[in-house]
Amino acid sequence: MFELRDVTFAYPGQAPVFERFSWRGERGEVWAVLGPSGCGKSTLLMLLAGLLHPQAGAIVIDDERIDRPRPRTGLILQEYGLLPWATVQENVRLGLRIRRFYGPDGRHVPRDERLDSAEAQARIDHWLARLGIADIAAKYPGQISGGQRQRAAIARTLVLDPDLVLMDEPFSALDAPTREGLQALTLALCEEAGVTVVLVTHNIEEAAFVGQKVLLLEKPPNQKTNTLENTHTAHVEYRLSTAYQKACSTLRIQIDER
Amino acid sequence: MKRRDVLLATLVLFVLWYGLAAIIQRPILPTPVRVLATFLRDLPRDLGRHALVSLYRVAASIILAIALATPAGLVLGQSARLNRIFAPFIYLLFPVPKVVLVPIVLLFLGVGDFPKIVIITMILFFQILVLVRDAATAIRPELLLSVRSLGAGRRALFRFVYLPASVPAILTAVRQSIGTAVAVLYIAELFATRYGLGYYIYYQGSTLFDYPKMYAGIVAMSLLGLGLYFGVDTVERRVCRWARVDGRQ
Numbered sequence: 001m002f003e004l005r006d007v008t009f010a011y012p013g014q015a016p017v018f019e020r021f022s023w024r025g026e027r028g029e030v031w032a033v034l035g036p037s038g039c040g041k042s043t044l045l046m047l048l049a050g051l052l053h054p055q056a057g058a059i060v061i062d063d064e065r066i067d068r069p070r071p072r073t074g075l076i077l078q079e080y081g082l083l084p085w086a087t088v089q090e091n092v093r094l095g096l097r098i099r100r101f102y103g104p105d106g107r108h109v110p111r112d113e114r115l116d117s118a119e120a121q122a123r124i125d126h127w128l129a130r131l132g133i134a135d136i137a138a139k140y141p142g143q144i145s146g147g148q149r150q151r152a153a154i155a156r157t158l159v160l161d162p163d164l165v166l167m168d169e170p171f172s173a174l175d176a177p178t179r180e181g182l183q184a185l186t187l188a189l190c191e192e193a194g195v196t197v198v199l200v201t202h203n204i205e206e207a208a209f210v211g212q213k214v215l216l217l218e219k220p221p222n223q224k225t226n227t228l229e230n231t232h233t234a235h236v237e238y239r240l241s242t243a244y245q246k247a248c249s250t251l252r253i254q255i256d257e258r
Numbered sequence: 259m260k261r262r263d264v265l266l267a268t269l270v271l272f273v274l275w276y277g278l279a280a281i282i283q284r285p286i287l288p289t290p291v292r293v294l295a296t297f298l299r300d301l302p303r304d305l306g307r308h309a310l311v312s313l314y315r316v317a318a319s320i321i322l323a324i325a326l327a328t329p330a331g332l333v334l335g336q337s338a339r340l341n342r343i344f345a346p347f348i349y350l351l352f353p354v355p356k357v358v359l360v361p362i363v364l365l366f367l368g369v370g371d372f373p374k375i376v377i378i379t380m381i382l383f384f385q386i387l388v389l390v391r392d393a394a395t396a397i398r399p400e401l402l403l404s405v406r407s408l409g410a411g412r413r414a415l416f417r418f419v420y421l422p423a424s425v426p427a428i429l430t431a432v433r434q435s436i437g438t439a440v441a442v443l444y445i446a447e448l449f450a451t452r453y454g455l456g457y458y459i460y461y462q463g464s465t466l467f468d469y470p471k472m473y474a475g476i477v478a479m480s481l482l483g484l485g486l487y488f489g490v491d492t493v494e495r496r497v498c499r500w501a502r503v504d505g506r507q
Contacts, residue, residue: 049407075407080400085422085500095408098418108409140500153404160408 001027001196002048002164007057009040009047017043019221020057025213027163030187030197032211034204034251039217041200045166048198049075061164070164071099071110074157074195078169081153082141088152089137092128095160096120127155130189147178154186158193165190167199171206180239183210204255208247209239216254228254288470297474304458305471309478311371311453316443316486319375323382324428331387331427332420335394352384357442364449374446374454378439386431393427394420426501429494433487440483455479 003024010016017040025031033041046052047059050069059066061073069075082091096115102108115123128134131151141149150170157165170186171179187210190197199210207214208230216226230247238244272290279289297305334341360377367373397419405419447456455475463472 046403049403051403051406069407069409071409073407075404077400077404080398081404083401083405083419083422085425085498094405094418098405098409098414101414101417102409102411108411108414142500156408166407 001025001029002061002198003059004047005058005060007047007054007059009043009052009054015220016055017220017222018047018054019223021222021225022057023215023225023227025196025198027196028194030190030210030212031199031215032207032213033198033200033215033217034207034211034255035202035217036219036255037202038220040220040222041202041217042168044217045075045168045198045200048164049073049166051075068107071108071113072161072163074160074162074165076150076153076157076165076167076170079146079149079173082149082156084141087138087140088133088144088148089124089128091141091152092124092137092156092159093120095156096124099160123159123161124155127159130158131155131185145178147174147182150174150182154182154189158189158195161193162195164196164198167197169201170199172201172203179206180209204248204251208244208251214251216251226254285469288473292470293473293477296470297477300471300474301478305474305478308453308455308458308475309482312443312447312455312479312482315371315374315447315454316378316439316482318371319378319439320382320432320486322375323379323386324432326379327383327386327431328390328424328428331390332394332416332424334387335391335397336420341391341395348384348388352388356380357445360442360446360449364446369450374443374451377446378442381438381442382432382435385435386428389427389431390424393424397423426494426498429490429498433490433494436483436486436490440479440486444479455482 001024004018004022006020006022007018008016008020009018033044035041043052047054048061048066050059050066050073053067061070064070082088083094086094099109099113099115104111104113125134128137131154133148133151133155136144136148141152144152150173153170167186171182174182183206187197197210199206201207201210211228211230214228214230216228218226228250275290279287300306301309334344356377359380363373363377367376402415402419405415410418443454444456444459447454448460451457455478459472459475459479462468462475
């Protein structure tokens, strides 16, 4: 599905964050990327999103080299991703409007995109309902809670029918109950839609709960690919299991060793 | 602010005016009743025509200034390099009182509406330019990244992010400069024209000594400024509803 081949990346005038770094994930996998702040987690996500470009090596998604944002990749950030002047509904529609703006050109919009406005509205209504924000669709981002804003951001991404969803600390600004509820819901929806997920987090518990596979990053430069298998289904009960506790402590030990 | 309070304030001002006129008892300060009667009588005649000419000049200037300053502000707001080059020039030119340029512009551009429109446009231009530039600079990088990830290239970013983000800045700039714009309109209309409220006020007051007419012209000019102000206010309240409910972002 996605692959980094010998990727080297450095911000201008700084030491490289990644050096000949390789990593691959298969379709339908749910990855958590875990590491301390400054380890390059967000950089990795921006590279996958096509918003940053490596100095050497290649990023390949679905046999295609990525050098610009790819229409079928969705990106959800921690905060401030919604247009403050647009309602929840308009925000959820934004991606579809952008697609209409360009037409199916294969560059900004998938070539096979054919969507009339009735279908588009049905899709918007569907995801608003699935994320439980249909009743606040007419409100502005400034009028709703942080959890509701993230739900809107997730709906906006899923409306576009992505096959790869990248998330950068999407739940870290939320309080614990909201966060746990939204983690489970997001994973269920992604599984339902057959989406490959890469979620970046600094939170060990989140990585253990969300990630069926975990990529551990360390202090830059990242050269080795340290991954952990954590096969499970991210149901609420999993949080109470010993397997979950064990995954957490394994991750913690791994992190401490670095 | 309630409409009732505004009406009440208007009434109080008229009462004060009336009292002052009653005390002074001189032709250079007629009572508001007489001025309003003159205003209403002359509005369908020459006063209305002068007012329309003035309105046209200000409105054309506002539209021209928005059309020129918005793209320029957005470009500077997006490009740190260009902004570095132009910021010192804006810094120098912004505070220059454009009204002192009236004679020069008239010398270069001659008679007619165009030089007057140019002067007012210059005033609005810098105000809009600076506020739009700052609004574009203040757009959060997270917002730009996530909209780009939805497939937006440069054109769509402009259409869906930069342009709507600049609307409140444009309206604020226009609202802030309307007072100055109308003041400068008055000055500009003293020269090389026989139309416009500035000309009308000056001509009635200094040549014909018809003070009620002069005051009627002053009332018309005040209403022009007020009307534009209320107009922008109304547009702002409708277009920028989100900004009033939103304290955080």
